[in-house]
Amino acid sequence: MRTSIPYHEVTWSGHEIEYLQQCLTSMHVHGDGPFTHRCEEILAQKLGSHRALLTTSGTDAIELASLLLDIQPGDEVIMPSFTFVSTANPFVLRGATPVFVDIRPDTLNLDETLLEAAITSKTKAIVPVHYAGISCEMDTILAIARRHNIAVIEDAAHGYLCEYKGKMLGSIGDMGVLSFHQTKTIAAGEGGVLLLNDQKFATRAEILREKGTNRRQFFRGEVDKYTWCDVGSSFLPSDLIAAVLQAQLEAADGLLAKRRAIFSRYMELLKPLQEAGYVQLPTVPSGTLGSGHIFYLILSDATHTAGLKKHLSEKSIASVSHYVPLHSSPAGERWGRAVGTLPVTDRVASSILRIPIYPNLQAEDVEHISQTISTFFS
């Protein structure tokens, strides 16, 4: 057993250095090289998307999506407040208003029953965030979006190979976004992908990602010069990032199997605390599959959250809270709008504690962490 348990640790597949070496010796280290193409093939095929375009981060993938949708000043984009700033910031950069809706108390995902009331004539997109890789109620969200002719961009930053009714997260809405930041289940340091689930976006997305030029078409021999055609930015990652990502993607099934096993074990070991009413454990709705990206406890009495964190820390076990709600943050108050009060968001933000979960965590570590949590409540 470890003497000190960090909150997070990357698990390398063993092929990262070999692929980095190959990339360096090939002299193709800029974007759109062989590793980028292979990663995009793997992602589109595994997730069932029309196209996958690697980006420098999940944040950039959302920014690319907002450009593709031509989000304009005055537009509104609906999202949960319990999320990372990157769900909102790309739309604020376009001059749009993020409209914050409360979350469900069970999955901590956007509460679909509150969606209709948030829609106005200015609503251009809904961004459901699949918190911890556990799916939002996508059928209801899509039906509402279709009825109002609003685009859906799934923020599946946490959700590689997670499922909703047999479909992969990120492949269900018009577009989907994943993150490959170091802290995610598949880690390339930084990196992301924009999944295009409708072929109508593909040509323009390539142009916006390449500084507004048709450089990709030029490299395919489809045009004899490349030129400035549209707005855009530099969203394409180096092939070095893609080399690391390819090694991770090839190992993904094994990495996720270990996380899912740890998640199930925590559920078994901590269930008595839920039954005694001390904590709420994650809910994985039927028909969905998570990946063990995050394991959290929501304390019934929020005043004990700091105490549990301290208790774990005294035993050298790291634990962390999560998002500071966007609707009440300084930038959220300045640029966003909340739909009513968001009581579930506020309660969860003050009482959530995430505990270590990663493939290298050993069975005895999981027992030790669970035991330490149990002694706090006893």
Ligand SMILES: Cc1ncc(COP(=O)(O)O)c(C=O)c1O
């Ligand atoms: C819900 C959510 N969306 C988007 C992002 C942004 O991803 P990245 O760090 O790759 O920019 C994150 C990052 O943690 C996230 O948690």
